[in-house]
Amino acid sequence: MDMSQPPGEAHRPDADGRAAIEISRVSKQFHDGEGGVVEAIRSTSLDIAEGDFVAIVGPSGCGKSTLLNMLGGFDSPSSGQILVDGKAIAGPDIQRGMVFQDYALFPWLSVLDNVTFGLKKSHSRSEARDEAMKWLELVGLKDFARKQPKHLSGGMKQRVAIARTFATDPRVILMDEPFGALDALTRRFLQQQLLKIWREHRKTVVFITHSVQEAVYLANRVVIMTARPGRIKLDEKIELAHPRKVTDPAFRDTEARIFEALDEELAKTFSLETSDGHAD
Amino acid sequence: MPDDTKASALPAGEGTLVSTARDRATKASKGTASAVAPYLFALFAVGVIWQVAIAVLDPPSTILPSPVSVAGTFFEELFSGELIVNAAVSLTRVTSAWLISALIGIPLGVLIARSRAAERLIDPIIELFRPISPLAWIPLAILWFGIGEAGKVFIIFIATFFPIVLNTVDGIKRVDPVLLRAGQVLGCTNQVELFLRVMLPAAIPSILVGLRVSFGTGWAAIIAAELVAANSGLGYLIADGMEILRSDLVMVGMIAIGIIGVLVDAIFKLVANRVG
Ligand SMILES: Nc1ncnc2c1ncn2[C@@H]1O[C@H](COP(=O)(O)OP(=O)(O)O)[C@@H](O)[C@H]1O
Ligand SMILES: [Mg+2]
8 A cells, every 4th residue: 555655755745746547548447248349538738737537427328437446456557557646556445435326324333433434444443433423513513423324314425435535645636526316405415515515635647527506516627528439528627716606797607608519419429329229 | 661760861951941031031021921811812722722622522542632731741840850851961962963063064154155175076976965854764763873862863863964054055145246346455464364254254144043943853853763672752742642642642742742842942932032
C-alpha cells in the first residue's frame, strides 16, 4: 500500500506543475463474449490537477464507468497509460477512494463500523472511532452511528458512504453516479453537502453523472464524452462562484452550451444503437 | 436401555437447549405466542383427526393407539427421564456429526467457490455422492467403523455434509462484487484480508442457512443412524418399541423427533435473525 511511502517521494505533485492524474491516450476494448470486441474508450487524454472537481458527463454506455474503474485500479487500459502523481496505477488503493452508485455499505456492520472500516490500519481504535464520528457528524448522521445500514434511507446510506470515503483521507475521490438513484430533493441536499465538504477539504474529485445540471452545479470542470467509443468532446472550466444557483442566467448559459455539445452526442448514440443493434 | 452414567449427565444439556430457545424467543420478539400457536394448533388438529379415525375404525391398540394413551406414554417417558436421556443421546450424535461437517464443509466450500480448479475437481464428486441416501451407507459404516458411536456419527455426517458445502459455495460466490471493490479501496490490500473482512462476513447468512438446513437433515437421519445396534437414542426408542409391539412408544419417539426438530430450527432462525 502507498501509505508507507518515504516522505518527500510523492504528495507534492503541484510543486513541479504536474497534474495529480494524467490520462494519456487511453483506450479500452472488451471482448463481448461472442468473439466480438467492444471499444469502450478510444485514445482519451485528460489531465486532472490536484484539488480539481471534474464532472464527466456523457451518453449512457460511452465508457464513463470504464474510465473510472481504470482510475480506481479495478481494470487496466488496453493501451495508453494512467499516472497518478507520476506513477502508474497498480491496483485499487486506499489513496483513491470510491463512492458507488448503490452505496456498497457492508450490511453486517453498523454505520459507525462501516466508517471505521478504512481506518483500522492507520488509526488506533479510539482514534478511528473519533474520526468516524467526526465525519458522521459532518454528514448529519451522528445519531445513526449504532444503526444497521438496512434501517437507513438511500440518501442516508450514500451520506454514510461519503463519510466512509472521506474519513480515510484519500488523495482522489472517484464517484460513479453517486446520486443517480436518489430522488430530486435528496439529491439536491447531498449535492450541497458534498460541495461543502469538498470546498473545505479540496480533494481531487472525479464525479460521473448523466445530469448536466448536476455537473455544472458541482464541478469546476465539466468534461463531455462522446458516444461509444468514448473520447473527450468538450472540456469546459466552470468559473461560476459558489454558491451556484441553477436559476442564474450565467448558470443557464453554461448549461445550455454543454447541452448543445451533449445533444450532438446523443443523436450519434441513437443512430449507433439502430445501426449495430447494440443497445446499452 | 441407556446406561446410568449418561442418564445423569444429559438432562442438563437438554434443559439448557430448551431454556435457551425460550430466553431468546422472549427477548427477541413479543410474538413468541403467535409463533408457537400454529404448532399447537397442528398438534390439536392431528389429535382430533386421529381420535375420529379411532372412533370410526376401532383398530386394536397395537396397530393404532389412541392419542390419549400416546400422550400418557409420552409424559410417562418424559417424567421417568427416559425420553430426555434418549433425546440427549441423539442430539449429541447429530451435533458431533454436524460440527465435523461444518469443520470440513465450510473450508471446502470456500475452496470450491474460490478456485476454478478445485471446483472442476470436487464438484463432480459431490454431485455423484449427494443423491446417495445416508441409509445406503449403513453397511459400509458398520464395516468401517463397527457398531460403536463412530459409525452412527458417520451416517449423520453424510446427511449433514452436503447442505453445508453447497450453501457455503453459494454464499461466497454470491458476494456482491461491489462490496469487494469497496473493501479494496478501503484498505484491504491482499486477498486474505479481503476474504476475512469482506467475503466471509458477507457470506455468513448463507453459511448459517447451510448449518440450519444440515442440522435438519442430520436430525432426520437419526433413525438411519440408530437403526443398527443402538442401545440408546430416539431411533433406538422407536426400534425397541417396534420389537416389543408398543406402537405408542414408537409414536412417542416420532413425536419427540418432530418437536425437537422444530425447536432446534427455531433457535437457528433466531441466531440467523441476529446476525443478518
Ligand atoms: N466488463 C465488460 N465486458 C464487456 N463489455 C463491457 C464491460 N464493461 C463495459 N462494457 C461495455 O463498454 C461500454 C461502456 O460501458 P460503461 O463504461 O459502463 O458506460 P457508462 O458508464 O458510460 O454508461 C458499454 O458498451 C458496455 O457494454
Ligand atoms: Mg456507468
